[in-house]
Amino acid sequence: MIYNTSSIKKVKMKMSKFSFFVFVISFVALFSPFQLMAKKQKPNILFILIDDLGWQDLQCYGSKFYETPNIDKLRSEGMMFTNAYSACAVCSPTRASILTGKNPAHLQFTGHITAIGRHRYPEHGRIIPPDDKMYVDLNEIMIPEALKSLGYKSISIGKWHVGKEEKYFPTLQGFDINIAGYEHGSPPTYWGPYKNPNSDWNPKIKNMMEGEPGEYLTDRLTDEAIHFIKNNKERPFFIYLSHYAVHTPLEAPDSLVRKYEKKLKKNKSQKSAVYAAMIENMDTNIGRLLFELQKMNLSDNTIIIFYSDNGGEQRATSNKPLREGKGFLYEGGIRVPLIIKWPGKVGANTTCDVPVISDDIYPTIMEIIGKGVKPAKDIDGLSLIPVLRHSKTLKREQLCWYYPHYSPQAKMPGYAIRKGDFKLIEHYDPEKIELFNIKYDINESQNLADSHPEKVNELKRAFDSWLKKMDPVMHSLNPNYTEGYRDE
Numbered sequence: 001m002i003y004n005t006s007s008i009k010k011v012k013m014k015m016s017k018f019s020f021f022v023f024v025i026s027f028v029a030l031f032s033p034f035q036l037m038a039k040k041q042k043p044n045i046l047f048i049l050i051d052d053l054g055w056q057d058l059q060c061y062g063s064k065f066y067e068t069p070n071i072d073k074l075r076s077e078g079m080m081f082t083n084a085y086s087a088c089a090v091c092s093p094t095r096a097s098i099l100t101g102k103n104p105a106h107l108q109f110t111g112h113i114t115a116i117g118r119h120r121y122p123e124h125g126r127i128i129p130p131d132d133k134m135y136v137d138l139n140e141i142m143i144p145e146a147l148k149s150l151g152y153k154s155i156s157i158g159k160w161h162v163g164k165e166e167k168y169f170p171t172l173q174g175f176d177i178n179i180a181g182y183e184h185g186s187p188p189t190y191w192g193p194y195k196n197p198n199s200d201w202n203p204k205i206k207n208m209m210e211g212e213p214g215e216y217l218t219d220r221l222t223d224e225a226i227h228f229i230k231n232n233k234e235r236p237f238f239i240y241l242s243h244y245a246v247h248t249p250l251e252a253p254d255s256l257v258r259k260y261e262k263k264l265k266k267n268k269s270q271k272s273a274v275y276a277a278m279i280e281n282m283d284t285n286i287g288r289l290l291f292e293l294q295k296m297n298l299s300d301n302t303i304i305i306f307y308s309d310n311g312g313e314q315r316a317t318s319n320k321p322l323r324e325g326k327g328f329l330y331e332g333g334i335r336v337p338l339i340i341k342w343p344g345k346v347g348a349n350t351t352c353d354v355p356v357i358s359d360d361i362y363p364t365i366m367e368i369i370g371k372g373v374k375p376a377k378d379i380d381g382l383s384l385i386p387v388l389r390h391s392k393t394l395k396r397e398q399l400c401w402y403y404p405h406y407s408p409q410a411k412m413p414g415y416a417i418r419k420g421d422f423k424l425i426e427h428y429d430p431e432k433i434e435l436f437n438i439k440y441d442i443n444e445s446q447n448l449a450d451s452h453p454e455k456v457n458e459l460k461r462a463f464d465s466w467l468k469k470m471d472p473v474m475h476s477l478n479p480n481y482t483e484g485y486r487d488e
Contacts, residue, residue, distance in 0.1 A: 042150055042236040042369055044302040045143075046289075047361070049098070049240070050282060051091060051159055051185075051247040052326055054312025054319045055335045057279060065263070065270040066279045070287030071339070074306060076349045078341030079388060083355040085399060085418075086310045088112075089326060089333035090407055091185055092134070094309040094358050095162050095242070099142040099173070101362025101379035104402070105470035107140070108132045111405040113164050113183060121406050121478070124485035126429035127413055129405045130473035135163040138172060141376040143365060144238055145174030150372045153232045158221045158242040161185045175240070179224050187244050190217040190251040216253060218245045218278075222285040226292045233296050241289075245282045250316060252277030275316040300343045303368060305361065308336040314409065323444040327409025329401060329416040329425050330444050342368070342388060352387045355418060357399050360384050380470075400466045404428060404475035413475065417463040424449075424459040428475070435459070 055061060058068045060075040087097035092112040093104030104110045113134050121129050136142070144154035156170035160181030163169055170178035187194060192211020211220060225241050256277035264273055286306075293299045311333040312318075314325035319332035326333055338356070340346060359381030366373050367383040382394050398419040405413050406429075414427040421439035426432075435449040435456055449456050 041301070042152070044236055044298060045147075045238045045365060045368075046293075046302055046304045047098075047143075047238070047240050048286065048289075048304065048306045049095070049159075049242040050306075050308050051242070051244055052310060052313045052316070053246055053279075053308035053337060054317045054325065054332070055308075055322055055337055056319065057246075057312055057317055058337055060339075061337050065267050066276055068279065068283040070283045070290065071306065074286070074290065074304060074341055075339050077343075078304070078339055078348065079346050079350045079352055081338040081340075081352045081354075081356055083353055084307075084336055084338035085334050085355065085357045086308065086336050087358045088401065089310055089328055089403055089410070090405075091159075091247075091309045092161050095160075096136050097358045097381075098307070098309075098361045099162065099240075100136060100140050101359055101366075101376060101381040102140070103359050103380040103400070103470060105400075105467065105472035106378070106380055107136060108471075108473045109134065109136060110402055110472060112185065113161055114185060122411075122485060124480055124482040125406065125478055126431070126481045127404060127475045128478045129413065130475050132473040135165070135168040136173065138168070141374055142173045143240070143362060144176075146362075146366060146374040146376060147236075147238055147369065148174060149374055150236065150369065152236045152238050154238040154240070155179065155225075155228050156181050156240045156242065157224050157228070159185065159244050159247075160242070170240075177228070180221060180244075181242070186247045186249065187217055189249065190244070191215070192217075192220070216281070218243055218281055218285050222288055225289055229292060229296065229298070233298060243282060243285075246275060246278045246316070248313065248316065250274040250278065252281055256280055270318055272316050302343070303365075304339075304341040306337070306339040307358070307361070308338075309358075310334065311336060321443045325409065327407030328412065329403060329410075329414055331438070331442065333410070334401060334416075340364075340384070340388065346388050347390070350390070354387050354392065354394055355399055356384060356387070356394070357381065364388075398462055398466070400463055402467060402470070402472055415463060415467070417459050417466070419459055419462060422455055422459065424456060424463070426460070426463075 056063050057066055058071050060072045060080060086094040088094045088104050090112040093109050096107050096109050097104055110132055111129060154175045155177040156175045157179045158181060160170055164183045170181050192213060192215035194211050221243060225239055250272060252274050257273050260273035260276040270276060293302055311325045319325045322332035322335060323330040324332040363379055363381045363383040367385050382396055386394060398417055401416045412427050413429055414425060416423060416425045421437050423436050423438050425434045433449045433456060434447045435452055436444045
């Protein structure tokens with residue numbers, strides 16, 4: 001066969017042009033925004049934990065005094081929970097439950113780490129609190145450990161308070177970086193230099209230097225979070241931003257304090273101008289963080305969870321209409337704000353009234369992330385995915401709290417159980433049983449125990465069954481108990 005060379009050249013040219021065209025189309029298809037979206041990385045998780053923030057310390061939760069426009073905006077973009085609880089009335093056990101998905105009783109970690117010495121129990125008190133762990137076992141799988149195999153970079157910024165010794169600090173619990181987290185629950189000061197007894201907070205804690213004079217801690221921790229995001233925006237990340245604010249000591253920028261001093265003269269619904277200033281500063285810093293996420297085009301792929309570790313400290317804030325505050329098993333001590341933003345999945349400006357608890361955070365994150373997470377065994381929490389997708393219920397009958405400790409605030413050890421609208425509290429010292437209908441009596445002012453003995457017995461049996469399953473370290477009766485003693 002005789003070939004026409006000129007025809008062959010034309011065919012080759014056409015084929016070359018066709019091949020180039022195919023290459024261009026393939027390249028565009030492979031790297032187009034649509035294809036990149038299809039291959040989008042796992043969602044980032046930003047968990048913001050505020051210390052001692054009361055249930056109504058935000059405008060979106062009803063405060064007429066505090067100013068929180070940035071958190072209110074976050075609420076408008078996600079779901080607000082009206083019946084969210086901390087797993088404990090004080091900080092350490094709640095934090096342990098968040099990070100592991102297990103109830104403090106199950107973890108045998110029911111008291112906060114510094115619950116020793118004069119605050120542990122009175123010499124002549126009725127009970128001796130359990131000598132429980134005051135740490136989370138290293139064999140427990142915390143959130144960052146579960147995400148590590150999927151390439152997540154994890155950082156703990158701020159308060160830790162979930163382990164008294166360095167071997168229980170964040171970097172040994174799955175976090176890649178720990179900034180400013182150590183055994184104590186509050187900073188010596190919010191102003192740099194931070195006066196920590198250990199230089200640089202602790203020799204094993206990275207990047208948190210003593211701070212320049214005039215530097216404010218909440219600002220600095222936010223700076224660290226923004227810095228981390230900028231350096232890790234090309235990979236999925238988990239940020240545990242655990243602000244020391246708004247825990248004591250009450251310290252805030254003077255200009256904000258003066259603003260709220262003037263406001264207090266007209267609006268006497270709250271107690272402390274300094275605490276109010278701390279809240280506004282905290283809100284401003286959350287606004288900075290949200291702005292940076294948007295600026296870096298990360299907002300649509302970042303899940304944000306905003307929470308508090310227990311109720312408001314009564315010396316600093318009024319928790320009305322809730323009764324009491326931090327350290328108490330009444331609603332003021334354990335009901336807290338919770339907001340979840342999950343772009344594209346959770347409706348904007350939605351509300352959930354289903355009772356939930358801090359144990360639920362872990363399984364929620366695990367289900368959101370999906371395949372590839374390292375599984376944990378025997379968790380107590382439930383995934384909130386059903387209610388985030390607007391189901392009206394979770395498959396759970398009750399919430400329970402075992403707190404056999406004399407908190408610095410209440411000094412009233414006991415337990416509580418909420419089942420439906422009823423809540424039972426049994427105080428160990430002084431002995432007392434209280435039953436409330438939370439739906440109609442949110443301030444727990446009407447004790448129904450005498451008029452509803454059958455409900456009391458039902459809830460006591462339910463709690464006993466739950467406690468047996470949890471297998472905590474138990475309290476004991478004090479042989480030196482003196483009725484009518486005075487705690488000195």
